[in-house]
Amino acid sequence: xxxxxxxRKLQKPALIGTMLICYLFLYLPIxxxxxxxxxxxxxxxYPPQLTWATFEKxxxxxxxxxxxxxxxxxxxxxxxxxxxxxxxxxxGLLRHAGRxxxxxxxxxxxxxxxxxVLLGLSSLIFNGLFLQLGGNLFSAILANTVHCFSYxxxxxxxxxxxxxxxxxxxxxxFGATPLRTFxxxxxxxxxxxxxxxxxxxxxxxxxxxxxxxxxxxxxxTLPSVAWGALRYGIKPELYALASGVxxxxxxxxxxxxxxxxxxxxxFGHKPERERSAx
Amino acid sequence: xxxxxxxxSKQYASVWAIDRVNMAIAKQEFVSLLGPSGSGKxxxxxxxxxxxxxxxxxxxxxxxxxTELPPHKRGVAxxxxxxxxxxxxxxxxxxxFPLRMMKMPKAEMDERIDWALGxxxxxxxxxxxxxxxxxxxxxxxxxxxxxxxRPKVLLLDEPLANLDRELRQEMEVEIRRYQMKLGIPFIxxxxxxEEALSMxxxxxxxxxxxxxxxxxRTTLYDKPKxxxxxxxxxxxxxxxxxxxxxxxxxxxxxAGGLSLTASGNGxxxxxxxxxxxxxxxxxxxxxxxxxxxxxxxxCTVRDVILRGAYAEYLLETSDGLxxxxxxxRSGEGPSIGHAVVAHWASGDVDLYPVKPDLGLxx
Numbered sequence: 110x111x112x113x114x115x116x117r118k119l120q121k122p123a124l125i126g127t128m129l130i131c132y133l134f135l136y137l138p139i140x141x142x143x144x145x146x147x148x149x150x151x152x153x154x155y156p157p158q159l160t161w162a163t164f165e166k167x168x169x170x171x172x173x174x175x176x177x178x179x180x181x182x183x184x185x186x187x188x189x190x191x192x193x194x195x196x197x198x199x200x201g202l203l204r205h206a207g208r209x210x211x212x213x214x215x216x217x218x219x220x221x222x223x224x225x226v227l228l229g230l231s232s233l234i235f236n237g238l239f240l241q242l243g244g245n246l247f248s249a250i251l252a253n254t255v256h257c258f259s260y261x262x263x264x265x266x267x268x269x270x271x272x273x274x275x276x277x278x279x280x281x282x283f284g285a286t287p288l289r290t291f292x293x294x295x296x297x298x299x300x301x302x303x304x305x306x307x308x309x310x311x312x313x314x315x316x317x318x319x320x321x322x323x324x325x326x327x328x329x330t331l332p333s334v335a336w337g338a339l340r341y342g343i344k345p346e347l348y349a350l351a352s353g354v355x356x357x358x359x360x361x362x363x364x365x366x367x368x369x370x371x372x373x374x375x376f377g378h379k380p381e382r383e384r385s386a387x
Numbered sequence: 388x389x390x391x392x393x394x395x396s397k398q399y400a401s402v403w404a405i406d407r408v409n410m411a412i413a414k415q416e417f418v419s420l421l422g423p424s425g426s427g428k429x430x431x432x433x434x435x436x437x438x439x440x441x442x443x444x445x446x447x448x449x450x451x452x453x454t455e456l457p458p459h460k461r462g463v464a465x466x467x468x469x470x471x472x473x474x475x476x477x478x479x480x481x482x483x484f485p486l487r488m489m490k491m492p493k494a495e496m497d498e499r500i501d502w503a504l505g506x507x508x509x510x511x512x513x514x515x516x517x518x519x520x521x522x523x524x525x526x527x528x529x530x531x532x533x534x535x536x537r538p539k540v541l542l543l544d545e546p547l548a549n550l551d552r553e554l555r556q557e558m559e560v561e562i563r564r565y566q567m568k569l570g571i572p573f574i575x576x577x578x579x580x581e582e583a584l585s586m587x588x589x590x591x592x593x594x595x596x597x598x599x600x601x602x603x604r605t606t607l608y609d610k611p612k613x614x615x616x617x618x619x620x621x622x623x624x625x626x627x628x629x630x631x632x633x634x635x636x637x638x639x640x641x642a643g644g645l646s647l648t649a650s651g652n653g654x655x656x657x658x659x660x661x662x663x664x665x666x667x668x669x670x671x672x673x674x675x676x677x678x679x680x681x682x683x684x685x686c687t688v689r690d691v692i693l694r695g696a697y698a699e700y701l702l703e704t705s706d707g708l709x710x711x712x713x714x715x716r717s718g719e720g721p722s723i724g725h726a727v728v729a730h731w732a733s734g735d736v737d738l739y740p741v742k743p744d745l746g747l748x749x
Contacts, residue, residue, distance in 0.1 A: 273469075281459050283484050283485040283532065298475055
């Protein structure tokens, strides 16, 4: 009896302890860099003396600004292209593939398992040889899209799986062309899924080093500049850059979370839930 | 005829979901496609809508061959079992959808929508979203969306299946009323014989992808053409046996020691295996010792099920054969345990061969 009581008393602290250990493991390095980026002694900010000096240095460095512009471009265009392609592929899979769905799906997500280095290398060779693309942004966007497409497909597919395609039937019976059906009925109901895929692809392409490295030639991006900067020691700009990128990523995720909580965005159309709510 | 289906077949992989269906429907007709689930009735409706392309055959609407036309060019409308209202649009916007697709001027559109809201008593709900409506209200909006564009034909796919019984009976009357008012054909898919019988002018009984019979509802009920219809429409006692004697006017079959006489022979010869059906309400009850008519059978009342205006007597013969008689509840009927004689006229026995050759492709 006494033994059981002790076990029960320990249960809650044990749970909380495990949770804390997991969170510390995940976030301590990031917190350390974040603290460093706003401290006078950035390499050992204990105790911290707050200053924006590292960010000022980052702002002065035109190389980082060019790199930021390029990374944004890669991120946005890759995300747009992969979301669009993945949306088309998912609709094809769910509406027309029938019993072959799984076979097609495997081929669509196989690129996930190709090492990024290999993908970068093979894209470099192929794009140069057959598409006459030297190392440039466009070539990098194409290669990143190969990688992001599979993620986008998985995200969109989990959402569209619940979409009731008979709503499209209804629209067509009532006189809508297939294109009009898509824009009037399908898109307004599935856009949150597409938006989620876009955000994830943006973050992945924005942060990508391995694929972009092979295809960009001399064009700088944030990850490649940061990697190159290592050779000259870890400069304060890198602290600012790392925490800056992390803040942006967490902000984007935070916005998504708020949108979901307030119901402004529901990921995936759930007619069954709406009906059961009556 | 206003709508004509000519030799419609639909093959999925190697299965014929619909097999050579021919139907002609007049402009003012209310037609039901009645059949069990998986019989192909919904597929047939989707072929008329253009949502499925038939493997063989032609669909004609108002004299025009629409077989190759996509759904949005057919001028049809449909009411779905799951309602399928657009969840991101209000009631008014849902009703406006077909009209917008027709590029109707705004003033006329508003007039039409108000008309639909009026006849379906949906006034005051036009700003609501579908998930803020009850099932019955959603169903009425779905019906309104089907009627508002004055389609050439309204296709209804089990529209009442998701409603409770009371609401369903109310809607049956309403739907029939709109059909007569608008004077357009309604094609109504259902697995519920009561729905089909209460609303339709004619009923097509669909079984295994083919139409067993397409006839006036009274004909279908009183003179079922096939064993399937006899079993599916109405409630009947079913006997299986061998034909012992048959001439032009009558036929006798032996069903497990029970001898049944039927008028007409259903094309059967002595020795053929046959099904015999007697509708529950055709079985009359008489006191013990009664002899007469063509078929009489001494039984015991095992149970009485009260159905309101009538009662169902579950009977059992001394051989253990079960039998049901439906009688109107006038005066005192026999009670449980009583010995009675069940009897019926030979004209009320419908005979069919056990293995009819439907000539279907399998």
